[in-house]
Amino acid sequence: MSPKTLYDKIWDAHVAHEAEDGTCLLYIDRHLVHEVTSPQAFEGLRMTNRKVRAPEKTIAVPDHNVPTTAGREDPSNMTEDSAIQVAALDKNAKDFGIHYYPVSDIRQGIVHIVGPEQGWTLPGMTVVCGDSHTATHGAFGALAHGIGTSEVEHVLATQTLIQKKSKNMKVEITGKLRPGVTAKDITLSVIGATGTAGGTGYVIEYCGEAIRDLSMEGRMTVCNMAIEGGARAGLIAPDEKTYEYCMGRPHAPKGAQWEAAMNWWKTLYSDDDAHWDKVITIKGEDIAPVVTWGTSPEDVLPITATVPAADDFEGGKVGAAQRSLDYMGLTPGMPLSEVEIDTVFIGSCTNGRIEDLRAAAAILKGKKKKDGLRAMVVPGSGLVRAQAEEEGLADIFKEAGFEWRLAGCSMCLAMNPDQLQPGERCAATSNRNFEGRQGRGGRTHLMSPAMAAAAAITGKLTDVRDLM
Amino acid sequence: MDKFTTLTGIAAPMPLINIDTDMIIPKQFLKTIKRSGLGVNLFDEMRYDDDGKEIPDFVLNQDAYREAEVLVAGDNFGCGSSREHAPWAIKDFGIRCVIAPSFADIFYNNCFKNGILPIALPQEQVDVLMKDAEKGANARMTIDLETQTVTTSDGESFSFEVDPFKKHCLLEGLDDIGLTMEKAGAIDTFEAHAAQARPWV
Ligand code: SF4
Numbered sequence: 001m002s003p004k005t006l007y008d009k010i011w012d013a014h015v016a017h018e019a020e021d022g023t024c025l026l027y028i029d030r031h032l033v034h035e036v037t038s039p040q041a042f043e044g045l046r047m048t049n050r051k052v053r054a055p056e057k058t059i060a061v062p063d064h065n066v067p068t069t070a071g072r073e074d075p076s077n078m079t080e081d082s083a084i085q086v087a088a089l090d091k092n093a094k095d096f097g098i099h100y101y102p103v104s105d106i107r108q109g110i111v112h113i114v115g116p117e118q119g120w121t122l123p124g125m126t127v128v129c130g131d132s133h134t135a136t137h138g139a140f141g142a143l144a145h146g147i148g149t150s151e152v153e154h155v156l157a158t159q160t161l162i163q164k165k166s167k168n169m170k171v172e173i174t175g176k177l178r179p180g181v182t183a184k185d186i187t188l189s190v191i192g193a194t195g196t197a198g199g200t201g202y203v204i205e206y207c208g209e210a211i212r213d214l215s216m217e218g219r220m221t222v223c224n225m226a227i228e229g230g231a232r233a234g235l236i237a238p239d240e241k242t243y244e245y246c247m248g249r250p251h252a253p254k255g256a257q258w259e260a261a262m263n264w265w266k267t268l269y270s271d272d273d274a275h276w277d278k279v280i281t282i283k284g285e286d287i288a289p290v291v292t293w294g295t296s297p298e299d300v301l302p303i304t305a306t307v308p309a310a311d312d313f314e315g316g317k318v319g320a321a322q323r324s325l326d327y328m329g330l331t332p333g334m335p336l337s338e339v340e341i342d343t344v345f346i347g348s349c350t351n352g353r354i355e356d357l358r359a360a361a362a363i364l365k366g367k368k369k370k371d372g373l374r375a376m377v378v379p380g381s382g383l384v385r386a387q388a389e390e391e392g393l394a395d396i397f398k399e400a401g402f403e404w405r406l407a408g409c410s411m412c413l414a415m416n417p418d419q420l421q422p423g424e425r426c427a428a429t430s431n432r433n434f435e436g437r438q439g440r441g442g443r444t445h446l447m448s449p450a451m452a453a454a455a456a457i458t459g460k461l462t463d464v465r466d467l468m
Numbered sequence: 469m470d471k472f473t474t475l476t477g478i479a480a481p482m483p484l485i486n487i488d489t490d491m492i493i494p495k496q497f498l499k500t501i502k503r504s505g506l507g508v509n510l511f512d513e514m515r516y517d518d519d520g521k522e523i524p525d526f527v528l529n530q531d532a533y534r535e536a537e538v539l540v541a542g543d544n545f546g547c548g549s550s551r552e553h554a555p556w557a558i559k560d561f562g563i564r565c566v567i568a569p570s571f572a573d574i575f576y577n578n579c580f581k582n583g584i585l586p587i588a589l590p591q592e593q594v595d596v597l598m599k600d601a602e603k604g605a606n607a608r609m610t611i612d613l614e615t616q617t618v619t620t621s622d623g624e625s626f627s628f629e630v631d632p633f634k635k636h637c638l639l640e641g642l643d644d645i646g647l648t649m650e651k652a653g654a655i656d657t658f659e660a661h662a663a664q665a666r667p668w669v
Pocket residue numbers: 063064110111112131133348349350408409412413430431
């Protein structure tokens with residue numbers, strides 16, 4: 001047999017039909033659904049009298065447009081449009097018989113946190129969701145990517161997706177990370193190196209010692225932002241850590257089925273002599289704690305750097321960099337560590353898991369946020385929230401002056417009332433720093449949870465290593 | 469789905485790279501549970517000021533481009549969120565074709581599902597089309613999907629690549645789901661096989 005990559009293996013195991021031109025029907029093992037990108041898809045099913053083909057493989061949870069404040073079980077405490085979208089999801093889940101975690105359920109949370117947490121996401125699966133950060137699930141060695149609403153409807157109706165195979169790209173992070181450097185710094189640094197279009201047309205497999213050393217949570221952070229690098233999906237081969245994470249989860253296999261699953265999972269790695277269309281290697285030791293300075297996730301620099309000038313760049317990027325600098329209100333040459341912030345947001349599917357909250361709390365313990373600064377923690381799921389409370393992390397955050405919210409996407413995309421005001425500057429653990437992403441005119445700097453916590457204490461972008 | 473065969477129309481120039489889906493349709497407009505009516509909010513934050521008044525500099529607010537049916541833009545168009553509201557808004561405005569040096573993957577796919585033709589061309593050719601678009605309303609570009617060509621108002625022609633299956637669906641206005649359902653037999657067979665091979669799924 002010819003050598004294969006991990007992507008090749010998962011792909012081959014899921015092709016239900018292949019046309020002569022190579023267009024495939026890829027069978028989908030798990031379809032995750034949320035309230036913002038699904039109503040039009042369900043409406044489409046109703047109009048054409050179609051059913052959900054595999055409701056047992058379809059899981060719905062409201063997360064994008066729900067309030068993260070108390071009392072939200074009562075729709076009258078939601079904005080009208082949230083209430084409409086949530087009610088539509090309630091109804092669609094019921095009418096079509098799919099798994100559902102309503103806002104009142106402690107298991108509710110950001111769809112990409114709920115899937116792994118409940119054991120829906122397992123190695124070797126194909127996972128899709130009408131959300132680009134579906135790439136997160138790739139941390140389990142699952143082929144996972146975001147789809148549009150028409151494709152949501154297509155998967156609902158047929159449990160397949162029309163796909164052509166992507167190219168294979170290997171991103172190797174060798175060696176060890178230095179203290180204060182996290183999974184978020186890895187994934188941002190990779191995007192900084194390849195650009196936001198560097199992965200377009202590829203599925204990335206992340207490998208190397210620094211990736212192996214990461215926990216499952218860290219691996220999810222890395223894969224989460226594969227999409228910011230333009231890739232269709234990011235993958236990490238499953239190993240003992242993966243199995244350990246999955247074992248005993250509510251929807252993971254048990255007993256003999258677990259053994260059978262393990263037998264297959266252990267074959268899920270890229271063969272030594274597999275072909276790669278593109279290879280990137282970064283030394284773990286070379287990665288510093290980073291922040292973004294601009295309005296594209298590729299605008300990444302070590303926290304020790306200074307704000308660049310537009311003419312440091314080439315081609316179309318010169319204009320884009322100038323536009324970013326204007327929008328972000330930054331002057332070239334200014335040290336990044338002198339940039340003052342108004343808001344700190346810790347949360348999102350990139351960094352809303354328990355380990356992220358632990359990392360932030362470790363920096364905040366016994367300290368207070370800077371006066372006048374607004375800071376919030378939005379746990380990724382109700383279960384993450386409960387665990388953080390049990391571990392005493394919630395108290396650390398509250399004593400430091402942070403708001404302690406209910407689970408949801410919140411200020412990651414600011415559809416709910418959690419928004420930046422024009423000109424406000426935010427240290428955020430989310431994944432997108434686009435213009436207006438966190439509120440019209442809002443300015444976002446992306447960073448790790450530990451770096452965001454450090455920024456909360458000083459009121460400026462801060463090198464977390466100075467506080468460690 | 470609406471067919472796309474040929475189109476001769478005004479092209480609006482947007483020489484920006486990395487135009488993301490948050491710019492195309494900001495999230496406050498994702499609150500709808502319908503597909504229609506998003507055109508007035510296309511590029512909302514670039515198009516209107518804080519009071520909701522049109523910003524005269526913005527290309528689609530200029531009289532020459534209000535009826536634009538083609539958009540010519542910079543690299544990596546449509547990056548960011550997977551929201552299909554982006555192509556819905558573009559289509560609802562009346563734009564049926566977007567030309568750029570490259571597109572983000574999900575956006576690119578979403579276009580075809582909505583009767584929009586995204587065309588990726590080398591930077592030099594996009595530069596020529598950008599210049600042509602800058603001439604305003606009298607310069608009309610022609611896009612012919614059958615022959616896979618874009619022709620400027622001066623008659624200069626470029627050919628473009630498009631996946632044959634996607635082309636076929638767009639030319640005929642075919643609905644993907646209907647086509648896939650014709651292959652239900654293959655899906656049944658796959659499911660039966662997978663239930664044996666991977667019963668835990
Ligand atoms: S947390 Fe942010 S990136 Fe993640 S699913 Fe929600 S909105 Fe998307």
